[in-house]
Amino acid sequence: MANIPDDLHYSKDHEWVRVESNIAVVGITDYAQDSLGDVVYVELPKVGDEFAANESFGSVESVKAVSEVFSPVSGEIVGINEALTDAPEKVNQDPYNDGWMIRVQMSNPGEVDSLLTAAEYEDFTKAETE
Amino acid sequence: MVDFGGWDMPVQYPAGTIEEHLRTRKHAGLFDVSHMGEIDVRGADAIALVSHLTSNDPSKLVDGQAQYSALTTPEGTVVDDLLVYRFADDHLLLVVNAGTTGKDWDWITSHRRNGAAELRNVSSDYCQLALQGPDALTILGRLTDLPLSEVKYYHFTEGQVDGVPAIVSRTGYTGEDGFEVYADASKAEQLWNKLLDAGNFGSETGVLPCGLAARNTLRLEAGMALYGHEIDETTTLLEANLGWICKLNKGEFIGRELLAKQKEAGVRRRLVGFEVTERGIARDEQDVMINGERLGKVTSGSPAPFLKKNIGMAYVPSEFANEDQQIEIDVRGKPVGARIVKTPFYKRER
Numbered sequence: 001m002a003n004i005p006d007d008l009h010y011s012k013d014h015e016w017v018r019v020e021s022n023i024a025v026v027g028i029t030d031y032a033q034d035s036l037g038d039v040v041y042v043e044l045p046k047v048g049d050e051f052a053a054n055e056s057f058g059s060v061e062s063v064k065a066v067s068e069v070f071s072p073v074s075g076e077i078v079g080i081n082e083a084l085t086d087a088p089e090k091v092n093q094d095p096y097n098d099g100w101m102i103r104v105q106m107s108n109p110g111e112v113d114s115l116l117t118a119a120e121y122e123d124f125t126k127a128e129t130e
Numbered sequence: 131m132v133d134f135g136g137w138d139m140p141v142q143y144p145a146g147t148i149e150e151h152l153r154t155r156k157h158a159g160l161f162d163v164s165h166m167g168e169i170d171v172r173g174a175d176a177i178a179l180v181s182h183l184t185s186n187d188p189s190k191l192v193d194g195q196a197q198y199s200a201l202t203t204p205e206g207t208v209v210d211d212l213l214v215y216r217f218a219d220d221h222l223l224l225v226v227n228a229g230t231t232g233k234d235w236d237w238i239t240s241h242r243r244n245g246a247a248e249l250r251n252v253s254s255d256y257c258q259l260a261l262q263g264p265d266a267l268t269i270l271g272r273l274t275d276l277p278l279s280e281v282k283y284y285h286f287t288e289g290q291v292d293g294v295p296a297i298v299s300r301t302g303y304t305g306e307d308g309f310e311v312y313a314d315a316s317k318a319e320q321l322w323n324k325l326l327d328a329g330n331f332g333s334e335t336g337v338l339p340c341g342l343a344a345r346n347t348l349r350l351e352a353g354m355a356l357y358g359h360e361i362d363e364t365t366t367l368l369e370a371n372l373g374w375i376c377k378l379n380k381g382e383f384i385g386r387e388l389l390a391k392q393k394e395a396g397v398r399r400r401l402v403g404f405e406v407t408e409r410g411i412a413r414d415e416q417d418v419m420i421n422g423e424r425l426g427k428v429t430s431g432s433p434a435p436f437l438k439k440n441i442g443m444a445y446v447p448s449e450f451a452n453e454d455q456q457i458e459i460d461v462r463g464k465p466v467g468a469r470i471v472k473t474p475f476y477k478r479e480r
Contacts, residue, residue, distance in 0.1 A: 037141075037343075038148045040433045041411050059462075061411050063147040063433050064343045066462075085409075 002031035002125060005096055009112050010121035011072040013054075016096060019112055024073045027100040028060065028091065031125045037062040039091040042084040044101060049077045053111050057102060060091065071104060073111045079103035134342060135229030137165040142341040150344035151435040154304055155478075158263035158329050159340040159348075163303075163310070164318055167231030167253040169224040169238065175245035176222050180214060183238060183384060185367055187377040191216035196284045196301055199375055201226075201234060202385035206366040206392060210234045211357055213301065215286060225258075227357045241384060257318035261325055261337070262308030262348075264478075269329040269337055270309050274298070278309070292324045303345065305352025305476055350441065351434045353403060353474030359414060359429045360401055360443055369397045369445065371473075400451035401429070403473035406440035406459065410466035417460040418444045425450070428459060434475060441475050442468075 004010070009017040014032035018025040033039065041061040051057050051071040060067050081100050084090060091099040106112075116124060131138045139162075142150060153159055171180060180188045186199035195216055201209035210230040215223040226234045235251050242249065261270055271278055276289040276298055286299035297312040313321060322339075329337025346356065355361045361370045368376065368389060378390050406412055412431030417424045431442030446457065453472055458465040 038146050040148075041409075043410075061433075063151075063347060063435065064141060066411075066413065 002029065002034060003096070004030070004118045004122050004125075006118045008096070008118065009072070009115035010118065010124075011054075011070065011115055012124060013070045013072075015070060015072050017072050017112060017115060019109075022106050022109055023078065024075070024104045024106050024112070025100050026071060026073075026102050026104060027095055028069060029121070030095050033092045033095045033099070036060060036067060037064065039088045042088045042091060042101065044080040044084065045077050047077050047080060050075065051077070051104070053108075069101065071102070072115055073104055073106050074108050075104040075106040077102055078105045132342070135165060135227070135231075137228060139165065140341040141343045143339045145338050147341070147343040147347065148435045150338050150340040151347050153338040154263045154306060154340060154344065154348055155436045156264070157331070157335050158261060158265040158269055158308075158337040159304070159344065160322070160325050160329070160337050161260040161262065161340050161345055162257075162318070162322060163260050163345075164257040164315065165228035166258050167226040167228060167234065167251070168256050168312075169226065169235065170250040170252045171222045171224065171247055172220060172250075173245070173247040174220055175247045176220050179242060179245060179247040180222055180224070181380065181383060182243060183241060184212070184214065185372075185377065185383060185385065185389070186214070186375040187380040188214050188216065188222065189380070193218055194285050194287060196286055196299055198284075200361070200367055200372065201237060202367065202383065202389075203363060204385055204388065206368070206385040206388040207363045208357070208361040208365060208367060208370070209237050209363065211355065211361060215297075215299070230357060255315060256312050257315045257321070258310060258312050259318070259321055259325060260302055260304075260308065260310045261329075262302045262304040262306045263337075264307060265329065265331075265335075265337070266306070266308040269325065270298070270311070272328040273324055281309075292321060294321060296321075303352075303354060304348035305354070305474060306348075306478055346430075347432055347435055350430050350432055350443070351436055351474070351476035353443075353476075355401075356430060365401075365445070366392060366397070368392050369399055370401045397448055399426070399445045400448050401443055402446055402451050402470045403441065403443050403475055404457060404459075404468045405471045405475075406442070406466060406468045408467040410459070410461045410464065411440045412442040412459040412461060412466065412468065418446055419458040419460060419465060420446065420450050420455070424460070426457075431459070437475055439475075443473070446470070
Protein backbone atom coordinates (compact mmCIF):
# COMPACT_ATOMS: atom_id res chain seq x y z
CA MET A 1 0.00 0.00 0.00
CA ALA A 2 1.44 3.34 -1.07
CA ASN A 3 2.21 5.96 1.55
CA ILE A 4 0.07 9.12 1.07
CA PRO A 5 0.78 11.78 3.76
CA ASP A 6 -2.30 13.76 4.84
CA ASP A 7 -0.63 17.18 4.84
CA LEU A 8 0.26 17.29 1.13
CA HIS A 9 -1.63 18.15 -2.06
CA TYR A 10 -1.60 15.81 -5.05
CA SER A 11 -1.90 15.98 -8.84
CA LYS A 12 -3.40 13.39 -11.15
CA ASP A 13 0.07 13.09 -12.71
CA HIS A 14 1.27 11.70 -9.35
CA GLU A 15 3.20 14.72 -8.09
CA TRP A 16 2.86 15.99 -4.53
CA VAL A 17 3.00 19.59 -3.33
CA ARG A 18 4.00 20.80 0.13
CA VAL A 19 3.01 24.44 0.68
CA GLU A 20 5.46 26.59 2.65
CA SER A 21 3.83 30.08 2.51
CA ASN A 22 4.18 31.12 -1.16
CA ILE A 23 6.60 28.34 -2.01
CA ALA A 24 5.48 24.97 -3.33
CA VAL A 25 7.86 22.05 -2.84
CA VAL A 26 7.20 19.41 -5.50
CA GLY A 27 8.13 15.75 -5.91
CA ILE A 28 6.60 12.50 -7.11
CA THR A 29 4.47 10.28 -4.93
CA ASP A 30 5.31 6.95 -3.35
CA TYR A 31 2.82 5.35 -5.73
CA ALA A 32 4.64 6.94 -8.70
CA GLN A 33 8.13 5.89 -7.60
CA ASP A 34 6.89 2.36 -6.99
CA SER A 35 5.35 2.13 -10.47
CA LEU A 36 8.50 3.50 -12.10
CA GLY A 37 10.92 1.14 -10.40
CA ASP A 38 14.57 2.01 -9.71
CA VAL A 39 15.09 5.67 -10.60
CA VAL A 40 18.49 6.09 -12.24
CA TYR A 41 18.31 9.61 -13.63
CA VAL A 42 16.45 12.82 -12.80
CA GLU A 43 16.47 15.78 -15.17
CA LEU A 44 15.54 19.03 -13.40
CA PRO A 45 15.07 22.61 -14.65
CA LYS A 46 17.30 25.57 -13.76
CA VAL A 47 16.61 28.05 -11.01
CA GLY A 48 14.83 31.01 -12.63
CA ASP A 49 12.92 28.90 -15.19
CA GLU A 50 9.19 29.53 -15.21
CA PHE A 51 6.46 26.97 -15.66
CA ALA A 52 2.69 27.09 -16.02
CA ALA A 53 0.59 24.62 -14.05
CA ASN A 54 0.65 21.13 -15.63
CA GLU A 55 3.67 21.98 -17.74
CA SER A 56 6.51 19.46 -17.87
CA PHE A 57 9.47 20.62 -15.78
CA GLY A 58 11.75 17.63 -16.23
CA SER A 59 11.94 13.87 -16.42
CA VAL A 60 12.52 10.84 -14.28
CA GLU A 61 14.11 7.76 -15.80
CA SER A 62 14.10 4.20 -14.56
CA VAL A 63 16.21 1.47 -16.17
CA LYS A 64 13.38 0.72 -18.55
CA ALA A 65 11.47 3.96 -19.12
CA VAL A 66 11.38 7.74 -19.22
CA SER A 67 8.54 9.66 -17.54
CA GLU A 68 7.95 13.39 -17.68
CA VAL A 69 7.18 15.23 -14.47
CA PHE A 70 4.70 18.10 -14.41
CA SER A 71 4.52 21.13 -12.19
CA PRO A 72 1.17 21.11 -10.38
CA VAL A 73 1.38 24.90 -9.92
CA SER A 74 2.49 27.96 -11.93
CA GLY A 75 5.56 29.93 -10.95
CA GLU A 76 9.30 30.37 -10.95
CA ILE A 77 11.83 27.75 -9.92
CA VAL A 78 13.65 29.01 -6.81
CA GLY A 79 15.37 25.78 -5.85
CA ILE A 80 16.18 22.34 -7.21
CA ASN A 81 17.28 19.22 -5.35
CA GLU A 82 20.82 18.95 -6.65
CA ALA A 83 21.45 15.86 -4.53
CA LEU A 84 19.36 13.89 -7.03
CA THR A 85 22.10 14.31 -9.66
CA ASP A 86 24.36 11.87 -7.86
CA ALA A 87 21.73 10.03 -5.84
CA PRO A 88 18.57 9.67 -7.96
CA GLU A 89 17.64 6.65 -5.82
CA LYS A 90 16.50 9.09 -3.11
CA VAL A 91 13.31 9.41 -5.18
CA ASN A 92 12.62 5.73 -4.43
CA GLN A 93 13.91 5.70 -0.87
CA ASP A 94 12.26 8.85 0.46
CA PRO A 95 9.92 10.37 -2.15
CA TYR A 96 8.32 12.92 0.22
CA ASN A 97 11.47 14.26 1.89
CA ASP A 98 15.00 13.66 0.53
CA GLY A 99 13.48 12.87 -2.87
CA TRP A 100 11.91 16.33 -3.40
CA MET A 101 12.56 17.82 -6.83
CA ILE A 102 11.80 21.53 -7.14
CA ARG A 103 10.79 24.60 -5.12
CA VAL A 104 8.40 26.90 -6.96
CA GLN A 105 7.62 30.51 -6.09
CA MET A 106 3.90 30.32 -6.84
CA SER A 107 2.44 33.02 -9.09
CA ASN A 108 -1.09 31.84 -8.33
CA PRO A 109 -1.25 30.16 -4.91
CA GLY A 110 -4.98 29.57 -5.41
CA GLU A 111 -4.07 26.74 -7.83
CA VAL A 112 -3.29 24.56 -4.84
CA ASP A 113 -6.99 24.42 -4.00
CA SER A 114 -7.77 22.61 -7.23
CA LEU A 115 -5.31 19.79 -6.38
CA LEU A 116 -6.40 16.52 -4.78
CA THR A 117 -6.42 15.92 -1.04
CA ALA A 118 -4.72 12.81 0.32
CA ALA A 119 -8.07 11.00 0.52
CA GLU A 120 -9.00 12.00 -3.02
CA TYR A 121 -5.59 10.94 -4.31
CA GLU A 122 -5.90 7.58 -2.61
CA ASP A 123 -9.24 6.99 -4.35
CA PHE A 124 -7.67 8.15 -7.62
CA THR A 125 -4.77 5.67 -7.41
CA LYS A 126 -7.14 2.86 -6.43
CA ALA A 127 -9.30 3.56 -9.47
CA GLU A 128 -6.15 3.60 -11.62
CA THR A 129 -4.94 0.24 -10.34
CA GLU A 130 -8.30 -1.45 -10.87
CA MET B 131 3.14 -7.48 -16.69
CA VAL B 132 3.51 -6.70 -20.36
CA ASP B 133 2.54 -8.42 -23.58
CA PHE B 134 5.61 -9.95 -25.20
CA GLY B 135 5.00 -11.80 -28.43
CA GLY B 136 1.58 -12.82 -27.14
CA TRP B 137 2.90 -13.86 -23.71
CA ASP B 138 2.10 -12.04 -20.46
CA MET B 139 5.51 -11.47 -18.95
CA PRO B 140 6.81 -9.61 -15.91
CA VAL B 141 9.08 -6.62 -16.60
CA GLN B 142 10.52 -7.07 -13.14
CA TYR B 143 9.96 -9.00 -9.91
CA PRO B 144 9.75 -7.25 -6.50
CA ALA B 145 13.54 -6.94 -6.11
CA GLY B 146 13.62 -4.60 -9.11
CA THR B 147 15.66 -4.57 -12.30
CA ILE B 148 18.94 -3.29 -10.87
CA GLU B 149 19.05 -5.85 -8.06
CA GLU B 150 18.03 -8.65 -10.42
CA HIS B 151 20.78 -7.64 -12.84
CA LEU B 152 23.50 -7.39 -10.17
CA ARG B 153 22.47 -10.64 -8.50
CA THR B 154 22.79 -12.46 -11.82
CA ARG B 155 26.30 -11.05 -12.32
CA LYS B 156 27.44 -11.83 -8.76
CA HIS B 157 25.41 -14.93 -7.81
CA ALA B 158 22.45 -16.18 -9.85
CA GLY B 159 19.26 -15.14 -11.59
CA LEU B 160 16.39 -17.29 -12.80
CA PHE B 161 14.50 -16.39 -15.96
CA ASP B 162 11.31 -17.98 -17.24
CA VAL B 163 11.94 -17.98 -20.98
CA SER B 164 9.26 -20.51 -21.87
CA HIS B 165 8.05 -18.04 -24.48
CA MET B 166 10.92 -19.06 -26.77
CA GLY B 167 9.79 -21.16 -29.74
CA GLU B 168 11.06 -24.66 -30.57
CA ILE B 169 11.01 -26.32 -33.98
CA ASP B 170 11.97 -29.96 -34.24
CA VAL B 171 13.71 -31.16 -37.42
CA ARG B 172 14.12 -34.89 -38.04
CA GLY B 173 15.18 -37.04 -40.93
CA ALA B 174 18.18 -37.98 -43.04
CA ASP B 175 18.24 -34.49 -44.59
CA ALA B 176 17.76 -32.53 -41.33
CA ILE B 177 21.27 -31.06 -41.39
CA ALA B 178 21.11 -30.28 -45.12
CA LEU B 179 17.80 -28.46 -44.67
CA VAL B 180 19.00 -26.38 -41.72
CA SER B 181 22.22 -25.60 -43.57
CA HIS B 182 20.16 -24.31 -46.50
CA LEU B 183 18.06 -22.11 -44.19
CA THR B 184 20.72 -20.75 -41.84
CA SER B 185 24.03 -18.89 -42.13
CA ASN B 186 26.14 -20.89 -39.68
CA ASP B 187 27.27 -24.44 -40.48
CA PRO B 188 25.25 -27.13 -38.67
CA SER B 189 27.38 -29.88 -40.26
CA LYS B 190 30.16 -28.82 -37.85
CA LEU B 191 28.05 -29.72 -34.81
CA VAL B 192 28.58 -32.93 -32.87
CA ASP B 193 25.83 -34.67 -30.92
CA GLY B 194 25.11 -32.66 -27.79
CA GLN B 195 26.35 -29.38 -29.19
CA ALA B 196 24.51 -26.11 -29.87
CA GLN B 197 25.24 -23.30 -32.29
CA TYR B 198 24.19 -19.66 -32.59
CA SER B 199 22.90 -19.00 -36.09
CA ALA B 200 20.43 -17.00 -38.16
CA LEU B 201 17.63 -17.66 -40.60
CA THR B 202 18.53 -15.45 -43.55
CA THR B 203 16.63 -13.86 -46.42
CA PRO B 204 18.00 -13.85 -50.00
CA GLU B 205 19.12 -10.26 -49.20
CA GLY B 206 21.35 -11.48 -46.38
CA THR B 207 19.07 -9.92 -43.77
CA VAL B 208 17.67 -11.70 -40.75
CA VAL B 209 14.35 -13.54 -40.47
CA ASP B 210 15.36 -14.50 -36.92
CA ASP B 211 18.37 -15.46 -34.85
CA LEU B 212 18.30 -18.87 -33.22
CA LEU B 213 20.10 -21.70 -31.52
CA VAL B 214 20.53 -24.99 -33.38
CA TYR B 215 20.82 -28.04 -31.11
CA ARG B 216 22.10 -31.34 -32.50
CA PHE B 217 20.74 -34.49 -30.84
CA ALA B 218 21.78 -36.83 -33.67
CA ASP B 219 22.78 -36.51 -37.30
CA ASP B 220 19.11 -36.88 -38.18
CA HIS B 221 17.66 -34.78 -35.36
CA LEU B 222 18.06 -31.03 -34.71
CA LEU B 223 16.07 -28.63 -32.56
CA LEU B 224 15.79 -24.96 -33.50
CA VAL B 225 15.14 -22.53 -30.65
CA VAL B 226 13.74 -19.26 -31.96
CA ASN B 227 12.33 -15.99 -30.61
CA ALA B 228 8.77 -15.90 -29.25
CA GLY B 229 7.50 -13.01 -31.35
CA THR B 230 8.82 -14.56 -34.54
CA THR B 231 7.92 -18.23 -34.03
CA GLY B 232 4.92 -18.06 -36.37
CA LYS B 233 6.85 -16.12 -39.00
CA ASP B 234 9.82 -18.51 -38.72
CA TRP B 235 7.57 -21.53 -39.11
CA ASP B 236 6.00 -20.07 -42.26
CA TRP B 237 9.43 -19.12 -43.60
CA ILE B 238 10.97 -22.50 -42.92
CA THR B 239 8.06 -24.51 -44.30
CA SER B 240 7.82 -22.37 -47.45
CA HIS B 241 11.59 -22.50 -48.10
CA ARG B 242 12.13 -26.17 -47.41
CA ARG B 243 13.39 -28.23 -50.26
CA ASN B 244 12.40 -31.70 -51.25
CA GLY B 245 14.12 -34.16 -49.03
CA ALA B 246 13.73 -36.35 -46.02
CA ALA B 247 13.14 -33.91 -43.19
CA GLU B 248 10.10 -33.75 -40.95
CA LEU B 249 9.35 -30.43 -39.27
CA ARG B 250 7.26 -29.96 -36.15
CA ASN B 251 6.47 -26.77 -34.25
CA VAL B 252 6.83 -28.06 -30.68
CA SER B 253 6.90 -24.63 -28.98
CA SER B 254 3.98 -25.35 -26.70
CA ASP B 255 5.44 -28.69 -25.55
CA TYR B 256 8.37 -27.08 -23.75
CA CYS B 257 9.00 -24.78 -20.87
CA GLN B 258 12.43 -23.17 -20.71
CA LEU B 259 14.09 -21.84 -17.58
CA ALA B 260 17.41 -20.02 -17.73
CA LEU B 261 19.53 -20.16 -14.58
CA GLN B 262 22.39 -17.73 -15.05
CA GLY B 263 25.32 -16.50 -13.00
CA PRO B 264 28.43 -17.81 -11.23
CA ASP B 265 26.33 -19.85 -8.75
CA ALA B 266 24.19 -21.50 -11.45
CA LEU B 267 26.30 -24.67 -11.50
CA THR B 268 26.01 -25.18 -7.72
CA ILE B 269 22.29 -24.50 -7.63
CA LEU B 270 21.33 -26.70 -10.56
CA GLY B 271 23.67 -29.39 -9.22
CA ARG B 272 21.43 -29.72 -6.16
CA LEU B 273 18.58 -30.94 -8.36
CA THR B 274 20.35 -33.31 -10.72
CA ASP B 275 22.96 -36.06 -10.91
CA LEU B 276 24.02 -34.93 -14.37
CA PRO B 277 27.76 -34.16 -14.56
CA LEU B 278 27.10 -30.45 -15.12
CA SER B 279 30.69 -29.29 -14.83
CA GLU B 280 31.59 -31.56 -17.75
CA VAL B 281 29.05 -29.88 -20.01
CA LYS B 282 31.08 -27.42 -22.05
CA TYR B 283 29.88 -23.97 -23.14
CA TYR B 284 27.38 -24.34 -25.99
CA HIS B 285 26.95 -28.03 -25.31
CA PHE B 286 24.03 -29.83 -23.70
CA THR B 287 23.04 -33.06 -22.08
CA GLU B 288 19.81 -34.89 -21.30
CA GLY B 289 18.67 -36.32 -17.99
CA GLN B 290 16.54 -35.66 -14.96
CA VAL B 291 16.24 -32.40 -13.06
CA ASP B 292 14.22 -32.86 -9.87
CA GLY B 293 12.95 -36.12 -11.37
CA VAL B 294 11.75 -34.38 -14.53
CA PRO B 295 13.19 -35.40 -17.91
CA ALA B 296 15.03 -32.34 -19.24
CA ILE B 297 17.49 -30.97 -21.74
CA VAL B 298 20.21 -29.08 -19.90
CA SER B 299 22.20 -26.71 -22.04
CA ARG B 300 25.18 -24.56 -21.05
CA THR B 301 23.95 -21.50 -22.86
CA GLY B 302 22.41 -18.17 -21.99
CA TYR B 303 21.77 -14.57 -22.85
CA THR B 304 23.43 -12.71 -19.99
CA GLY B 305 27.18 -12.94 -20.51
CA GLU B 306 27.45 -15.22 -17.46
CA ASP B 307 28.04 -18.91 -17.05
CA GLY B 308 24.75 -20.70 -16.71
CA PHE B 309 22.28 -23.22 -17.98
CA GLU B 310 19.06 -23.32 -19.91
CA VAL B 311 16.72 -26.14 -18.90
CA TYR B 312 14.05 -27.38 -21.30
CA ALA B 313 11.34 -29.66 -19.98
CA ASP B 314 7.70 -30.57 -20.49
CA ALA B 315 5.60 -27.42 -20.26
CA SER B 316 3.50 -28.88 -17.43
CA LYS B 317 6.63 -29.01 -15.21
CA ALA B 318 7.45 -25.30 -15.46
CA GLU B 319 6.07 -24.34 -12.06
CA GLN B 320 7.69 -27.27 -10.26
CA LEU B 321 11.12 -26.56 -11.73
CA TRP B 322 10.80 -22.81 -11.19
CA ASN B 323 9.98 -23.26 -7.50
CA LYS B 324 12.61 -25.95 -6.95
CA LEU B 325 15.33 -23.88 -8.57
CA LEU B 326 14.42 -20.88 -6.40
CA ASP B 327 14.49 -23.14 -3.31
CA ALA B 328 17.81 -24.71 -4.30
CA GLY B 329 19.33 -21.25 -4.68
CA ASN B 330 17.86 -19.77 -1.52
CA PHE B 331 21.18 -18.78 0.07
CA GLY B 332 19.75 -15.79 1.92
CA SER B 333 18.59 -12.33 1.07
CA GLU B 334 21.93 -11.00 -0.20
CA THR B 335 23.29 -13.93 -2.17
CA GLY B 336 20.36 -16.16 -3.10
CA VAL B 337 19.04 -16.65 -6.59
CA LEU B 338 16.52 -14.00 -7.67
CA PRO B 339 13.71 -14.38 -10.18
CA CYS B 340 14.41 -11.93 -13.01
CA GLY B 341 12.08 -10.19 -15.45
CA LEU B 342 12.34 -8.99 -19.02
CA ALA B 343 14.00 -5.69 -18.12
CA ALA B 344 16.99 -7.40 -16.47
CA ARG B 345 17.19 -9.90 -19.33
CA ASN B 346 17.54 -6.92 -21.65
CA THR B 347 20.15 -4.99 -19.63
CA LEU B 348 22.23 -8.15 -19.08
CA ARG B 349 22.31 -9.08 -22.77
CA LEU B 350 23.07 -5.47 -23.71
CA GLU B 351 26.09 -5.29 -21.37
CA ALA B 352 27.22 -8.58 -22.91
CA GLY B 353 26.91 -7.00 -26.37
CA MET B 354 24.39 -9.53 -27.65
CA ALA B 355 21.91 -8.67 -30.39
CA LEU B 356 18.17 -8.63 -29.74
CA TYR B 357 15.91 -9.47 -32.65
CA GLY B 358 13.79 -6.46 -33.65
CA HIS B 359 16.47 -4.09 -32.33
CA GLU B 360 19.98 -4.82 -33.64
CA ILE B 361 18.83 -7.30 -36.26
CA ASP B 362 15.74 -7.67 -38.42
CA GLU B 363 14.78 -8.08 -42.07
CA THR B 364 16.40 -4.72 -42.95
CA THR B 365 19.84 -5.42 -41.47
CA THR B 366 22.35 -7.83 -42.92
CA LEU B 367 24.41 -10.13 -40.72
CA LEU B 368 27.60 -8.41 -41.80
CA GLU B 369 26.28 -4.97 -40.84
CA ALA B 370 25.37 -6.43 -37.44
CA ASN B 371 28.92 -7.73 -36.87
CA LEU B 372 27.65 -11.28 -37.15
CA GLY B 373 30.13 -12.25 -39.83
CA TRP B 374 31.31 -14.97 -37.45
CA ILE B 375 28.06 -16.87 -38.03
CA CYS B 376 28.23 -16.42 -41.84
CA LYS B 377 29.97 -19.53 -43.12
CA LEU B 378 30.28 -18.41 -46.73
CA ASN B 379 32.42 -21.40 -47.66
CA LYS B 380 30.09 -24.09 -46.34
CA GLY B 381 28.14 -24.26 -49.61
CA GLU B 382 24.79 -22.86 -50.68
CA PHE B 383 22.39 -21.19 -48.22
CA ILE B 384 19.69 -18.56 -48.57
CA GLY B 385 21.41 -15.15 -48.72
CA ARG B 386 24.92 -16.51 -49.30
CA GLU B 387 25.42 -14.80 -52.63
CA LEU B 388 24.51 -11.38 -51.34
CA LEU B 389 26.52 -11.77 -48.16
CA ALA B 390 29.57 -12.85 -50.18
CA LYS B 391 29.22 -9.74 -52.38
CA GLN B 392 28.75 -7.51 -49.37
CA LYS B 393 31.77 -8.99 -47.68
CA GLU B 394 33.88 -8.19 -50.72
CA ALA B 395 32.50 -4.68 -51.28
CA GLY B 396 32.34 -3.81 -47.57
CA VAL B 397 29.28 -2.72 -45.62
CA ARG B 398 27.99 0.85 -45.77
CA ARG B 399 26.93 0.94 -42.14
CA ARG B 400 27.93 -1.03 -39.12
CA LEU B 401 26.59 -1.82 -35.66
CA VAL B 402 28.71 -0.30 -32.90
CA GLY B 403 28.61 -0.04 -29.13
CA PHE B 404 28.75 3.35 -27.46
CA GLU B 405 29.12 4.80 -24.02
CA VAL B 406 27.37 8.06 -23.10
CA THR B 407 29.99 10.55 -21.88
CA GLU B 408 27.65 13.33 -20.77
CA ARG B 409 24.60 13.38 -18.51
CA GLY B 410 21.72 11.54 -20.14
CA ILE B 411 20.45 8.11 -21.11
CA ALA B 412 20.28 7.04 -24.75
CA ARG B 413 17.16 5.07 -25.66
CA ASP B 414 16.07 2.85 -28.55
CA GLU B 415 15.28 4.62 -31.83
CA GLN B 416 17.03 7.90 -31.01
CA ASP B 417 19.08 9.53 -33.78
CA VAL B 418 22.87 9.42 -33.79
CA MET B 419 24.54 12.63 -34.91
CA ILE B 420 28.12 12.88 -36.11
CA ASN B 421 29.60 16.31 -36.84
CA GLY B 422 26.08 17.73 -36.56
CA GLU B 423 24.55 15.40 -39.16
CA ARG B 424 21.91 12.76 -38.43
CA LEU B 425 23.72 9.66 -39.64
CA GLY B 426 22.55 6.76 -37.54
CA LYS B 427 20.07 5.28 -35.08
CA VAL B 428 20.26 3.76 -31.63
CA THR B 429 19.05 0.14 -31.68
CA SER B 430 19.22 -0.39 -27.90
CA GLY B 431 20.02 2.20 -25.25
CA SER B 432 19.86 1.80 -21.50
CA PRO B 433 21.58 2.29 -18.19
CA ALA B 434 24.01 -0.59 -17.59
CA PRO B 435 23.51 -1.51 -13.93
CA PHE B 436 26.73 -3.49 -13.41
CA LEU B 437 29.01 -1.15 -15.38
CA LYS B 438 27.24 1.89 -13.92
CA LYS B 439 27.33 3.65 -17.27
CA ASN B 440 24.77 4.56 -19.87
CA ILE B 441 25.42 2.47 -22.94
CA GLY B 442 23.87 1.48 -26.21
CA MET B 443 24.27 0.03 -29.65
CA ALA B 444 23.68 1.92 -32.88
CA TYR B 445 24.12 1.73 -36.62
CA VAL B 446 26.53 4.32 -38.01
CA PRO B 447 28.15 4.75 -41.46
CA SER B 448 31.16 2.43 -41.70
CA GLU B 449 33.67 5.30 -42.00
CA PHE B 450 32.73 6.38 -38.47
CA ALA B 451 32.52 2.90 -36.95
CA ASN B 452 35.80 3.21 -35.08
CA GLU B 453 36.68 3.01 -31.43
CA ASP B 454 36.78 6.42 -29.71
CA GLN B 455 34.82 8.14 -32.49
CA GLN B 456 32.80 10.92 -30.85
CA ILE B 457 29.09 10.86 -31.57
CA GLU B 458 26.01 12.58 -30.20
CA ILE B 459 22.68 11.03 -29.34
CA ASP B 460 19.53 13.10 -29.82
CA VAL B 461 17.94 12.52 -26.42
CA ARG B 462 14.46 14.04 -26.85
CA GLY B 463 15.81 17.11 -28.59
CA LYS B 464 18.98 17.50 -26.55
CA PRO B 465 22.29 16.36 -28.08
CA VAL B 466 24.17 14.19 -25.58
CA GLY B 467 27.81 13.26 -26.17
CA ALA B 468 28.94 9.65 -26.47
CA ARG B 469 31.86 7.71 -27.85
CA ILE B 470 32.13 4.45 -29.70
CA VAL B 471 33.64 1.65 -27.64
CA LYS B 472 34.50 -2.00 -28.13
CA THR B 473 31.84 -4.62 -27.48
CA PRO B 474 31.08 -6.59 -25.45
CA PHE B 475 30.84 -3.84 -22.86
CA TYR B 476 31.07 -6.51 -20.17
CA LYS B 477 33.05 -9.72 -20.25
CA ARG B 478 33.10 -12.12 -17.32
CA GLU B 479 36.37 -13.33 -15.85
CA ARG B 480 36.96 -16.97 -16.63
